[in-house]
Amino acid sequence: MEVTGKTIWITGASSGIGRELALKFATHQNQIILSARNVEALREVADAVKIAGSEAIVFPVDFSDADRAQETASDHMAKLGRVDMAIHAAGISQKATVQENSLRVYRSVMEINYFGLISVVKTVLPYMLEAGNGSIVAISSVAGKVGSRNRSGYSGSKFAVCGFMDCLRAEVANQGIHCLTVCPGYVKTNIARNALDSAGSPRGTSTPQIEGGMSPAQCAERIYHALRKQKDEVVVSSGVNSWAPLLNRLFPSLLRKVVAGRDM
Ligand SMILES: NC(=O)c1ccc[n+]([C@@H]2O[C@H](COP(=O)([O-])OP(=O)(O)OC[C@H]3O[C@@H](n4cnc5c(N)ncnc54)[C@H](OP(=O)(O)O)[C@@H]3O)[C@@H](O)[C@H]2O)c1
Structure with missing residues (x-):
């Protein structure tokens, strides 16, 4: 599949993987709708998209209230009348044990990562x-395929996404x-800082782990490739981490022993 001349809605476009995907699609004459909360950062991405030869629309959305996000997005899409591709890259992580973590944190992470995705899908479908x-x-x-310590809120939301x-x-x-x-492993973005x-x-x-991860540009390139090949699911990772989902399927008890002793 060629990704040219399409209207593409990218959430999480102000930073990291979403931003790099926008820049990647920008080189193929697309119309790109850029969403996140940080309008200034979105405008910078929009300028770069335009320089690369595509059209950019800045469309701020806050997925911490997915119902509201869906309402706003539905109005916006009705004006556009078309959307060929939607990518939900907006997301947030957390780091704390189950015992420490408040229910509020579980809900916040689930709202953005999971209900946010559903709101996007229901808007474009x-x-x-x-x-x-x-x-x-x-x-x-990868945390949507393999659970590990301190990540129950994040991992739960990503299993739900899968x-x-x-x-x-x-x-x-x-x-x-x-x-x-898409199941990325470690990618060098702001994800851990904002967790x-x-x-x-x-x-x-x-x-x-995040600082030693792959670049967001490399990650975007591999997602682009998976899209062109019309894959259903792709693990985008390097090193041992990339084998974790397969190991979890083939040798679950071995993998559980490995993750039990580690902060992933
Ligand atoms: N980096 C990794 O190692 C890694 C690994 C596996 C999966 N992922 C997933 O990849 C996706 C992108 O993350 P990233 O690594 O690129 O991290 P990032 O640099 O922190 O980007 C996260 C994006 O989500 C947006 N976002 C956060 N909360 C939002 C909200 N309430 N409403 C709207 N947008 C919101 C942020 O924009 P604003 O702050 O402007 O709203 C930002 O654009 C996430 O789903 C993450 O879970 C990342």
Whole structure:
């Protein structure tokens, strides 16, 4: 599939993987709708998209209230009248044990990562079903395939994303709609810095794993490739981390022993 001349809605476009995806698609004469909360950062991305030869629309959305996000987005899409691809890259992480973590943190993470995705899908699906084609991309995580310490809120939301995408694919695959679930490993972005602590505040510091991860540009390139090949699911990672989902399927008890002793 060629990703040219499409209207593409990218959430999480102000930073990291979403931003790099916008820059990647920008080189192929697309119309790109850029969403996140930070309008200034979105405007910078929009300028770069335009310089690369595509059209950019800044469309601020806050997924911490997914119902409201869906209402606003539905109005916006009705004005545009078309969307060929939607990528939900907006997301937030957390780091705390189950015992420490407040229920509020679980809800916040779930709202953005999981209900945010559903709000995006419910916004774009009517247009795609009417057109008989379209692509929906969800950024899950290796943590959506393998659980580890301190990540129950994040991992739970990403497992939910994988499950939701499998169900969606089963419903719409025969109606021309392609659903891609992306499971990145460590990517060097702001994800760990913005991760919530047990009280719901951003931790403010990154981790050695994230700092040693692949670049967001490399990650975007691999997602682009998976889209062109119309893959259903792709693990975008390097090193041992990339084998974790497969090891978890083939040798679950071995993997559980490995993750039990580690802070991933
Ligand atoms: N980096 C990794 O190692 C890694 C690994 C696996 C999966 N992922 C997933 O990849 C996706 C992108 O994350 P990233 O690594 O690129 O991190 P990032 O640099 O922190 O980007 C996160 C994006 O989500 C947006 N966002 C956060 N809260 C939002 C809200 N309430 N409403 C709207 N937008 C919101 C942020 O924009 P604003 O702050 O402007 O709203 C930002 O654009 C996430 O789903 C993440 O879970 C990342």
